[in-house]
Amino acid sequence: MGAGRLGVPMERHGRAADTYASAGEPAPEGPDGRRRELLRRRASSASEPPVGSSASASAEGIRRNRPGSYSGAPSASRQRVESLRKKRQLFPWFGLDIGGTLVKLVYFEPKDITAEEEEEEVESLKSIRKYLTSNVAYGSTGIRDVHLELKDLTLCGRKGNLHFIRFPTHDMPAFIQMGRDKNFSSLHTVFCATGGGAYKFEQDFLTIGDLQLCKLDELDCLIKGILYIDSVGFNGRSQCYYFENPADAEKCQKLPFDLKNPYPLLLVNIGSGVSILAVYSKDNYKRVTGTSLGGGTFFGLCCLLTGCSTFEEALEMASRGDSTKVDKLVRDIYGGDYERFGLPGWAVASSFGNMISKEKREAVSKEDLARATLITITNNIGSIARMCALNEGYFGAVGALLELLKIP
C-alpha cells in the first residue's frame, strides 16, 4: 500500500533519514531532469491496477505524481529551485516525512558555526536550534530518538549532527501552528517534505504557517535516504544488519551486513502499511506490491484488543506475551508435525485460530494477544516478501535490460 512510506518506528535504523540528500550529491542534470527520467521508467514498469468502485483491497501499485512538485506560483517555485541550485541552502535544514501514522522529522544541527555566523543568526533560527537540540521530548507526543543521532557528519560542506524526531500525524496541526508561532516563514527556508501528508497538509502549511512545501516523491526519498544513511554508517558502525539463526533464541545474533554491492535488492518498507520495491540501482526501481497489513494494523489491532495507547506499549506487551495460546498451531490440529506436507508442529496453522473457543478466549492475556498480533503481521510480511523475492528471481536481468534501454 501506498502508505508504505508512513513509518511507524518499527525499524529504527536506516529509516527516518529522508534528508534531502541531493544537496550532497548534485545530479548531472539537476534534480528535476533526472527525476523525470526516473518517473518515465517507473511508469512503464508499474502500471495502474484496475480498481473497482468498492472501497477495498490494499493500495497496491499507487502511482505517484511528479515528484518534487512545488506548490505556489510557478515563478516563486522556480526561484526557489534556482536558489537551491546556486548556493547552499540557508539554515535550518530539515527533512520531513509525513506518514499516515507518524511524522518523521530530520534536523541537521550545524556544529561548525563560526562566531560571525552566530552573530548573524537570526533569533528565530537560534531558538529553533536550541529548542530541538536541548529537548528529547516535545509536547506530549513528540520524541527525539537520541539513540539514533548521527554525530559529526559532513553534509554539503558543513559539519554537524543529524537528529531524528517523530510525532503522531494527528499532531500535525499543532506542529504547523508552532511553525507559525516561531515565525518559521521569516527564515526563507525551503521546507522539503515527503509522504502522503506532504499533500494532505500542504494547504495548511501555506495558509497557517505561510510556508510553501517542496513535495518530494516518497519512494525516491526512501531509497536515497537508505543509501545515504548506509554510506555514512551509524557512528562508525554499519547501518545494515541481519539476524543469524533467527529461530534459535540462544544462537540468534545480530550481524552487520555489507551493502557495498546491494543491487538488485528488495526493499520492504513497513510503515502503517507495507510497500515492496525492487531496486535495480539507486535511481531505477519499481514498486512490486504492497500490503495493507503493516505497522498500522499491528498497532490498531493492539489498541482494540488490549486497550493500549502507544506503539511502544504495544511492542512492550508483545515482548512479554505467548502467542501459542492465541494461535492454533499445526500440532494443535495434527497432534505433532504434519508430515504429509513437511510442516513442523510448532508452525502456526491459524493465527488467532484458538480464539474461536470461548474457554480459550477467556484464558489469554492482553500480552498474549499483542504477541499474536505481532507474529501474525510479521509472518505475513515475511511471507509476501519472500514470494516477491522468488517472483522477482529475474529482476537482476530485468534491471540489466532497463540499463540497456537507457543507453541512447
Add this chain to the structure above:
Amino acid sequence: MAECGASGSGSSGDSLDKSITLPPDEIFRNLENAKRFAIDIGGSLTKLAYYSTVQHKVARVRSFESSGRDTEQDHEPPYEISVQEEVTARLHFVKFENTYIEACLDFIKDHLVNTETKVIQATGGGAYKFKDLIEEKLRLKVDKEDVMTCLIKGCNFVLRNIPHEAFAYQKDSDPEFRFQTNHPDIFPYLLVNIGSGVSIVKVETEDRFEWVGGSSIGGGTFWGLGALLTKTKKFDELLHLASKGQHTSVDMLVQDVYGGAHQTLGLSGDLIASSFGKSAAADKEFSKEDMAKSLLHMISNDIGQLACLYAKLHCLDRVYFGGFFIRGHPVTMRTITYSINFFSKGEVQALFLRHEGYLGAIGAFLKGAEQDNPNQYSWGENYAGSSGLMSSSPELCPTQRVRSGTFDLLEMDRLERPLANLPLLLDPSSYVPDTVDLTDDALARKYWLTCFEEALDGVVKRAVASQPGSVDAAERAEKFRQKYWRKLQTLRHQPFAYGTLTVRSLLDTREHCLNEFNFPDPYSKVKQKENGVALKCFPRVIRCLDALGWEERQLALVKGLLAGNVFDWGAKAVSDVLESDPQFGFEEAKSKLQERPWLVDSYGKWLQRLKGPPHKCALIFADNSGIDVILGVFPFVRELLSRGTEVILACNSGPALNDVTYCESLIVAERIAAMDPVVHSALKEERLLLMQTGSSSPCLDLSRLDKGLAVLVRERGADLVVIEGMGRAVHTNYYAALRCESLKLAVIKNSWLAERLGGRLFSVIFKYEVPAE
C-alpha cells in the same frame, strides 16, 4: 493449513435445538443398500458419503421369435416390451450441521441393513473429536484419511465428472455465477483451501500434488479475531455483521494519508493503505459491523494476494478456492474475487466449486473404495436427488431452510459406460453444447420455465398411461409432478442452482425426476406403435424414392428427414396434434414443412457436395423413434451407403421422451434389413454400425459421449457428422464447431423459438458446414 476449523469451535449451535426432528428418510436415501461409508467432519458441518445401489424399473425391448409370425398383420406390434428391474450404482452425499451428528448416526445405525461394512473412512479436523462417537454408534472402525489428499481427490473427481462444476463469481452481474466449461484436461491447477488457515496446493496429476505454501491468516483468523473484536461467537453471524459494515471508519485509506490530493495525483483514494489503521486511537469506539468488515477485507485481500503470488510463481491460471471461509458465502466469494482481480490485474481468475463442501467426503470415500476403482467409471450428477447450489443459504432460501434444516444433498449416478469427448470437436476446451444460456437470458428463461410448467400435466398424464397395470402409478406420477414442479420453482429463483440453466438441463432434470419415481420410459408403448406403423410404410417410401431421379431424390431424402422430425412428442405443439389426430401421416407432415428457401438453408451447398466424392464415414445422431428414424433416417442412411459411405448410427443408451434408444434401433435395423438388401449387406459387412451415445437425454453433449463410440469414430475416420432434431441440433450444438463437415437439421416445433429465430412454426433449419481449411 489444511484442516477445516475443527476442534475448539464455539461453532455450531450451542443454542440450537438438538432434538429437531429430521426428515431422515428424505435425507439418507437408499440407506438399506448402503455399503461403503466415509465421513468428513469440519468445524461446523459434517459431510457423509456412501455408496448404494438403486433398483430401477427399466423398459426392455425384445424381438418376437420371428418363426412363423406374420409381421405384416396390422395390429401386431413389431417387438415386445417388458419391464425389468435394474440395479444401478449411486453415490450419496449428505451435508448437515455437526449439531445433528448424533441423531444422524442413530438413524444410520437403525437403518443399516448391510453388514459387510466394517470400516468408515474419516477425514476433517473433527474426525479426531468424533472418532469414539462414530465407533460406538455405528460399530464401524474409523480409518482416518489425510485431509489434503481427500480434498484433492474429491476436487479431481468433481472437476472430471460434473459439468459446470467450477464458476467465477461476479458481484454486479446477473446472475452472479459464471459457470465454466470443463476443460478436458483438468490439470494443472492451484487449490487454495481456506480453512482455519490457508493451504495452497499445486495439483499436477491425479496422484501428484504438492503443498507449495500456506498462510496462517485464514478463516480461523476471521473467526477468532472477529470473536475477540465483536464478541460475536458464530462464524455466520460474523459474516452477517461484515456484510452490513463500513470498513472505511476502521481502515486507513489512501485518501486519509494524502488528503484530497489523491485525486489530482491519480490515486484511488478508496484503497486501503493500512488495515485497522484508524483504530490506532485509544478510547475511540468502532461498531462491530465496521470492524468485522475491515477484518473480512484484510483477510480476503491477504489471501488473494498470496494466491496470486503463488499462481504467478508456478505459472498457473486456474485457481480454485475452497474451505469453510468460502463455502457458499457470497460475501467471501466477492471479496476474494475482488482481491484476485486486483492483485493479478485480471490475469488470474478466482474459481469456486459448486460442490466444494463435499470434496473431503468424496475424497475419503474414493480412498476407501479404491478396490472398486471408481475412477474407471464416469459419473453424472443426479438433478432429481441433489440440492442445488446455495440450497441452505439463509439469504437465498429462507423457506427451504425451515423445511429441511440446513441439509444439503448430492447424488451421483454411476454411468454404465465411461464417457469421452467426440474426437471431431474443433476445440474441446471451448465447446459449449448449449445454444442459449438461460441463466443469462432472462426472457428465454421465463419462457422455457413456463413452457415446462405447462407441459407438466401432459407428462404426468403420459406417465400414468404408460403403466396401465400399476396400482400406484397415479400416486408416483403425482410425486413426480411435485418434485419437478419444486425444481422448476427453485430454478425460477436460482437459475444457477445446477450450473448453467439450459433447455437441456431442464429436460434432463425432468428425465431424472421421472426415473426417480419409476417411470423409466413413459413413451415405450407409443414408440412401439409408431415403429410398427413406420416399418410397414418403409418399402413404399423406398420404392417412391428409388423412382426419382438423382437430384430429386436428394431433396426428397432431406425432406423426409425433416418431415420425420416433425413427429416429436417432446414438442408441445406436436404432441397436441398427435394426441388429437393419431392418423397424422408422413405425407401430411411433409406438407406442414416450410417451403424452400428454409429459415437456414444451405441445401444448395450440400447438393453440390454430394456431386463430389463420397464421404468416408458418416456419424449420424438419430432423434425420434418411429417415422423419424425409420422413414427419415434410414432412407438417408441407405443413400449414403449406396454412395460408398460407411455409417455410424448413434442412438441414446437410455430412454428420453420418444427418442429412439439403442436397443430399439437394433430391432428396427434388423427389421429393415429383412426388407432391404442394401441395409442388410451393410450391417453384415459392418459398413453400417449401430452404436450408443452413452446418454439418456433428449439433447446431446458432444463432450460426454460413450467412449466406445468415440473410439470407433476415430478408427473409422468419420468425416461427416449429421445431427438431427431440435434437442440435438438447435437447443444444443447449433454453434458447435467440428473439424469435419457437419449437417445440422431440425424443424422448429415451438412457435416462440421459431419467432426468436426469425421464422414461424415448422420453419426448417438446414445447416451444412464445412470447416475452414
